[in-house]
Amino acid sequence: MKIDGGLMTTDLRDAARLAAHAEQLGYDGLWTAEAGHDPYLPAALAATATERITVGTNIAVAFPRSPLVHAQVAWDLQAASRGRFVLGLGTQVKGHNERRYSTPWLAPGPRLREMILLIRHIWDVWQHGARPGFEGKYYKFSLMTPFFSPAPLDCPLPQIYIAGLNPYMCRLAGELSDGFHIHPFHSVKYINETVLPNVEAGLAKAGRKREQVALASTAFVIAGRNRDEIERAKAPVRQQISFYASTRTYIGVLEAHGWGETCLRLNEKAAKGDWAGMGSLITDEMLEVYAVEGTYDEVPGLLKKKYGGVIDRLGFYAAVRPGADDDLWRRLIAACR
Numbered sequence: 001m002k003i004d005g006g007l008m009t010t011d012l013r014d015a016a017r018l019a020a021h022a023e024q025l026g027y028d029g030l031w032t033a034e035a036g037h038d039p040y041l042p043a044a045l046a047a048t049a050t051e052r053i054t055v056g057t058n059i060a061v062a063f064p065r066s067p068l069v070h071a072q073v074a075w076d077l078q079a080a081s082r083g084r085f086v087l088g089l090g091t092q093v094k095g096h097n098e099r100r101y102s103t104p105w106l107a108p109g110p111r112l113r114e115m116i117l118l119i120r121h122i123w124d125v126w127q128h129g130a131r132p133g134f135e136g137k138y139y140k141f142s143l144m145t146p147f148f149s150p151a152p153l154d155c156p157l158p159q160i161y162i163a164g165l166n167p168y169m170c171r172l173a174g175e176l177s178d179g180f181h182i183h184p185f186h187s188v189k190y191i192n193e194t195v196l197p198n199v200e201a202g203l204a205k206a207g208r209k210r211e212q213v214a215l216a217s218t219a220f221v222i223a224g225r226n227r228d229e230i231e232r233a234k235a236p237v238r239q240q241i242s243f244y245a246s247t248r249t250y251i252g253v254l255e256a257h258g259w260g261e262t263c264l265r266l267n268e269k270a271a272k273g274d275w276a277g278m279g280s281l282i283t284d285e286m287l288e289v290y291a292v293e294g295t296y297d298e299v300p301g302l303l304k305k306k307y308g309g310v311i312d313r314l315g316f317y318a319a320v321r322p323g324a325d326d327d328l329w330r331r332l333i334a335a336c337r
Contacts, residue, residue, distance in 0.1 A: 001307070003336050004029035004054075004216070004315035007042050019046030021322040023053040026333045029313060030320075031058035031088070040073050047081035056086030058181050058218075058315075059163045063091065063108075064101040067115045067139055071122040074158045075150055083155030088181055089115070090163035093249050109168040111138045116160055116176050127152050161216065165190075165250055167198045174202020179214035183253075184317055185244035186217065187289045188306055190256045196310070216313035219306075220291035223299050230293060235279065237291050240317070242278035246270040257289060296328060300335035 005027040009015050019042075022030050030046055030053050032039040039057040046055045055077070060070065074087040091097075091108040098105055114136040124130040125144050134141040161179035162172060165186065173180035182195055195215075203210060220237050224230040245254060246266035254263045262281055269278045287293065292302045307314055314336070 001304075001311065001337060002028035002054075002313045003333050004031055004218075004313055005320045006030070006058075006218075006315060006318065007032045007046055008035075008319040009042060010037065012041055012045065015042035015045035016049035018320050018322065019049045019053070019055070022320045023050045025320070025326065025329050026337075027053055027320075028337070029054035029056065029086075029315070031056055031315060033058055034061050040077070043077055043085070044080060047077050047085060050081075050084075052084075054084050054086060055081055056159075056161065057088040058161075058216075059088045059090035061092045061096075061101065062089045062112055062115055063097055063105075064103045067118040068122060068141070070115070071119045072150070074119075075123065075126065075153070078155065078158040079150075079153055083153075086159045086161055086179065087119075088161040088163060088179075090181070091169075093247060106138060109172060112162065112169075113172055113176065114138050116162070116172075119160065120157075123157050126150055127157065161214070165195070165253065167194060170195050170198030171202035171205070174199040174204075174208065174213055175206045176202075177213060179216055179313070182215060182217040182311075183244070183250065184218040184220060185241060185250055185253055185290065187253060187256060188310075189289075190253050191310060193256065194252065214312040215310065216315070217307075217311050218315040218317050219303060220317050221299060221303075222287065222291050222293040223296050225296060230295070234287065234293075237287065237317075238279035238282040239275075241286070241290055242266055242282050243270075243275070245282070246278060253290075257286075259286065262286075296332055299332065303336055 005022045007018055007030050009018055019030055032043045039060045043055050043057060074085060077085040091112055094105040097103045118134050118139050118141055121134050125132050126149055132142050132144045159178035161181050162177045163181035165183045222230055222233045222237050224233050244250060245263055248263060248267055251260055251263040254260050266278050266281055292306060294302050
């Protein structure tokens with residue numbers, strides 16, 4: 001299992017330093033997110049400040065950008081990192097696409113499928129001189145001149161991961177992607193009963209093998225040196241889980257455990273702007289299902305028990321912070337791997 005970290009910074013001037021520090025701590029990968037900031041800009045700084053670590057987006061929101069924009073940025077980041085970049089795409093949900101990004105919401109699964117095919121077609125044009133010619137329902141591509149074509153890469157083409165939870169996205173990951181970002185809001189039961197069977201269905205459709213798709217996810221970890229620290233660590237995890245669980249698109253993760261009604265109650269609170277009060281609806285029983293809880297010494301064994309043999313890349317839902325228990329994190333990362 002590879003162990004990944006998150007590059008979460010509000011100041012781009014810190015991105016290179018944080019990325020280099022993550023590599024020194026022993027992380028295998030470093031993911032940027034589109035959560036308040038563009039995911040590609042810190043990835044560019046991370047790519048040029050490191051030598052070994054995988055750098056990728058988890059995720060870049062797909063539809064506000066054209067396939068060519070994603071293809072071009074990923075191409076440059078792959079060149080800058082000398083072959084270590086992963087293009088991670090996600091659809092987001094209808095409300096955010098329409099109300100936050102001013103982007104039409106059109107059959108997200110089929111549209112993302114077409115986007116992946118077109119991105120790879122564009123790369124084929126640039127790398128091998130293929131003739132531009134893509135005619136889809138949502139995207140078209142028929143023009144590329146030498147002036148606008150980058151030089152071929154001297155490393156492999158970027159990998160493409162997609163993110164999701166629902167059955168269609170799981171099947172799409174198995175059919176077309178190099179990896180699948182399983183949403184941090186998940187349970188082992190949901191992975192076993194919904195994610196894996198649908199990934200396998202996609203693999204079967206395309207005649208692919210399981211090892212051709214890396215399953216990646218991020219774990220909610222409630223950890224501390226003692227019981228008091230563990231108890232204090234619960235509150236921010238409750239709050240983050242409540243945020244995700246308020247999205248009706250993810251209700252299946254709650255319904256798998258008989259908690260579908262909680263999604264509706266959280267959604268009502270979110271609609272009223274009661275963000276602070278949402279965490280109180282996440283019970284200790286839910287934390288046991290959706291998070292891992294223990295001392296730092298216990299965490300590696302707990303993560304292995306929960307994810308071993310299923311997840312190929314596991315990240316911590318925590319930002320890289322130099323000087324904050326560096327030795328502890330080095331030991332934890334090594335033990336988890």
